[in-house]
Amino acid sequence: MKLYPIPVSRLQILESGQFITNLITDYIKSGLKPVTDAEYNKQYEALTTLSTPYNDALNQIKAQKETEELMNLDTLRDQSLSTIRRAVSVFEFSRDPAEVSAYKEVVIILRKYGDIERANYPAETLGIDKVVAEIRGAKDDPMAVLQLKNHVDLLEQDNTAFKAKFADRSSDVISTVSYDVKTMRKEIFEVYTTLADYVALMAKIKNDPYFLDTLKVFNYSREYFADILARREGINKKNRANS
Structure with a gap:
């Protein structure tokens, strides 16, 4: 039995951590007990x-990315919310009474939540839910009159x-510790490579x-991540061929 081949250098940065974690898990x-073999135990503890x-x-990288x-x-x-405001503003000077009425009704709703974009994330999320619900549920269906359905749906x-x-x-929480991830x-x-090679050699001897x-x-883990790399390379080749 040999080590399953995998070019670990091609693992993406977050994958590389999961690769090691999967092995340990x-x-x-x-x-199996690492103390069974003194040299294995030494390298395993280092890993x-x-x-x-x-x-x-x-x-930290994951949190920054998120x-x-x-x-x-x-x-x-x-x-999307700004688009709704602009779409509604078009009807400010309409000469159609129905459009004027619809405009006034939606403007009241939008003004109620005028600074919602500046609120913290949970408050803004709740505010947008209310904007969507109130526009949809407004009297005389101003959303239809002003043709706002697509804009409201997109906001939702x-x-x-x-x-x-x-x-x-x-x-x-993103810590203040600075890491040299490359090193x-x-x-x-x-x-890891020293440990893996040692295991393969001892298994053979x-x-x-x-x-x-x-x-x-x-x-x-080597086979699992090798499959991930192979699938990604296949997708990349397909995209290059189609470009």
């Missing part, structure tokens, strides 16, 4: 020691997307259950 679940700060660094995504989603819903969709991301965001990745994968089972554990 799988090894613990296997019931687990490096894993904690490395995951802290990656969680913050950026939230800001982008918030901008989209702000723009943008708000729903924001709510989903906000609920799923990382609970990790940390290099160090942890040097230890000793051919005993401990190292054979340990090699299987290593290959679980």
Whole structure:
């Protein structure tokens, strides 16, 4: 049995942390004991020691990325709300009584939530829900009169997307610690490679259950992430061919 081939250098930064975490988790679940072999135990302890700060660094990157995504989603819903305001303003000087009445009714709603974009995220989310509900439920259906349905629907969709991301965001607080992620990745994968090669060599030389089972554990994550890389490369090749 050999190590399953995988170019670990092609793992994306967050994938690299999960790759190491999966190995450690799988090894613990296997019931195998690192102290069975002194050299293995030494390298395994080094790997687990490096894993904690490395995951802290990656969680910081994840939190920063999620913050950026939230800001982008918030901008989209702000723009959708602004579009509704502009669409309504077109009817300010309409000579159609129905349009004038509808304009006044929607303006009252919009003015009620005039500064909603400046509120904190939860307050803005609730405010937009109310804007959508009140415009849709307004007397004499001004949304139809002013042809606002598509704009209101889009605002609701943008708000729903924001709510989903906000609920799923990382609970990790971005720390003030500065990490050299590039160096940390290099160090942890040097230890990992040494450990993996050692396991493969011992499995070949000793051919005993401990190292054979340990090699299987290593290959679980290697095969799983190799498949991810292969699928991504296939997609990239397809996109390049179609460009």
